[in-house]
Amino acid sequence: MESLYMTSPETVNSIPGQMKGKIPEWINGNLYRNGPGTFDLGESQYQHWFDGLGLLHKFEISNGKVKYRSKYIRSETYKKNMAANRIVVSEFGTAAFPDPCKNIFRRISTSFQTDNTLVTVTPLRDYVYTASEAKVIHKVDPKTLDTISAHDIEKFVVVNVASAHILRDPDGTMHNLGNSYKGAPKYSLIKIPVAPDGEDVFKKAEVVGSVPFRWPNSPSYLHSFGMSDNYYVFLEQPLCINTGYLMETMLTRKTFVDCLKWHEGTKTLFHIIDKRTGEKVNPKMTYLAEPFFVFHHISTYEEDGNLVVDVSAYEDPKILYIHYLKNLRSEQRDIYPEPTVRRYVLPLDTSVGATSGGNLVTLRIPLLAPLDRTMGRYCVITKHCLIWVWTSHRLMMDDVGRNIDTYLEPAVRT
Ligand SMILES: [Fe+2]
Incomplete structure (x- = not known):
């Protein structure tokens, strides 16, 4: 190592x-x-x-x-x-x-x-x-x-920072998520059609849709996002970039990490965007979950009117600080926090008339099968990405998501 x-x-x-x-x-x-x-x-x-x-x-x-x-x-x-x-x-x-x-x-x-x-x-x-x-x-x-x-x-598009994990449709069309500070600060979904050979790959890139930051001066830190056949999904998690600090760091010797702030107790917010129209899905609904920190979306797919979103989540962003080389090279280095595989089911059709606080999710959750119980190794293959997830076998879901170490967050009307 x-x-x-x-x-x-x-x-x-x-x-x-x-x-x-x-x-x-x-x-x-x-x-x-x-x-x-x-x-x-x-x-x-x-x-x-x-x-x-x-x-x-x-x-x-x-x-x-x-x-x-x-x-x-x-x-x-x-x-x-x-x-x-x-x-x-x-x-x-x-x-x-x-x-x-x-x-x-x-x-x-x-x-x-x-x-x-x-x-x-x-x-x-x-x-x-x-x-x-x-x-x-x-x-x-x-x-x-x-x-x-x-x-x-x-x-080609007014985007300053982009997610590290570009996603692809089966035909090669690429998609990414970025931050844009022109006008009202916002997250922007970008579609990049396949370019002819010899042409700049981004030449036909276009912003499909945008979502304003929850807090204008504190965009959420985003490393990846999810995508199904018809929808994008991304998280506004409680780890945010303080843009005021960011400006200061340009004049000082502080770093990007120094500009990240964890908002303890602040809920994680899901945004779903229609890939064709760029419109936010169910704009009057708020999809919230408990606070967590995510580097990686695992898979995203549609089933029976729901968007199933799997993420590899940490309780907090401590993992960021573990990766300082001073710690990694130390014999007494801090132990890696263990991520959990969490599956969130977000109802797309909200016309079923649930009451406030009621559970709109009726989908039976498919088994998230471990390939190797000893190592807790999961392989998730979708049309858009392939990701290996390493975690503990304790986190295996049963077929209705009831295992004590799993997370099935009901979406509620607010
Ligand atoms: Fe990554």
């Missing part, structure tokens, strides 16, 4: 993998993984595991054998840092050292525009795309892992 927190060189040419166990010979293909690879640059060090420079890994699986290669994503952040041999662009949990040769305005413009797309990798047509919570994605050659081009979504 320690190697995950250490700087790694890239492996430009394929090397044979060292095997443990056996890979079935019928498995053939390429597995791409993205993540932080460099944590130390000259005399400077990143502070948080989410900050490291993005290293893209490729595992070529063929006839029971694996070959491996990796390459750093050639973002502007990577190039600037390497040229300076120190961290010059701020990241999630690290404030860059300002360049003393630049005035305050140039420092701001260069230090808070990371394009270090270290979080996800998405295959689309003949290429793969790397993304993070920034507004830039990178197009990468899937054979060599060379970075081909950078694409800035803000050139």
Whole structure:
């Protein structure tokens, strides 16, 4: 595990993998993984595991054998840092050292525009795309892992920050969720149709619909969202970005993490948006749940007039602070909080006439089957994403969602 927190060189040419166990010979293909690879640059060090420079890994699986290669994503952040041999662009949990040769305005413009797309990798047509919570994605050659081009979504739609997890329809249409501060601050759902070869992937991007922030100066921290055939769903969770602090950090050495505030006791709010019209579904209804913190939506699907939303949830955002490298590299490091798999059933048809506080959910909850009881490993495959969820076997739902360690939140009329 320690190697995950250490700087790694890239492996430009394929090397044979060292095997443990056996890979079935019928498995053939390429597995791409993205993540932080460099944590130390000259005399400077990143502070948080989410900050490291993005290293893209490729595992070529063929006839029971694996070959491996990796390459750093050639973002502007990577190039600037390497040229300076120190961290010059701020990241999630690290404030860059300002360049003393630049005035305050140039420092701001260069230090808070990371394009270090270290979080996800998405295959689309003949290429793969790397993304993070920034507004830039990178197009990468899937054979060599060379970075081909950078694409800035803000050139085509007014969105400043986007979710790290782009979702796709079966035809390749991509969807994302971002924050927009032009006019009234709002969350915006973005549709990105498949672009012809050679055209900027974002050229035909459009905002499908928007939802105002619950608190105008405190958008919720969003890392992912959910999508079914006909609906988007996203959460306004109690972990919020204080935009006032964010402005201050541009002049100080505080970080993005320093701008996040957990609003203890504040309910989590679900928003459902119609993918075709961009309109909010049941705008007079409020879909609320107890406070929790989510990085990842697991799956979203429609069944019998309901939207079923599975998330991997924590009681609070402590997991963010566990990932400081100082803690991860410590022998007495804090223990990872365990997430729970929670399934929320949101009724789409509210014409059934439930009374205030009544339960509108009549759907029998399908079994969320564990693949491996010992390890508590769940595999969820949907049309839009595939996510592995690691959790405790204690959290397995029974077929009516009554297990004591599961969460079935009735939606109520308010
Ligand atoms: Fe993620």
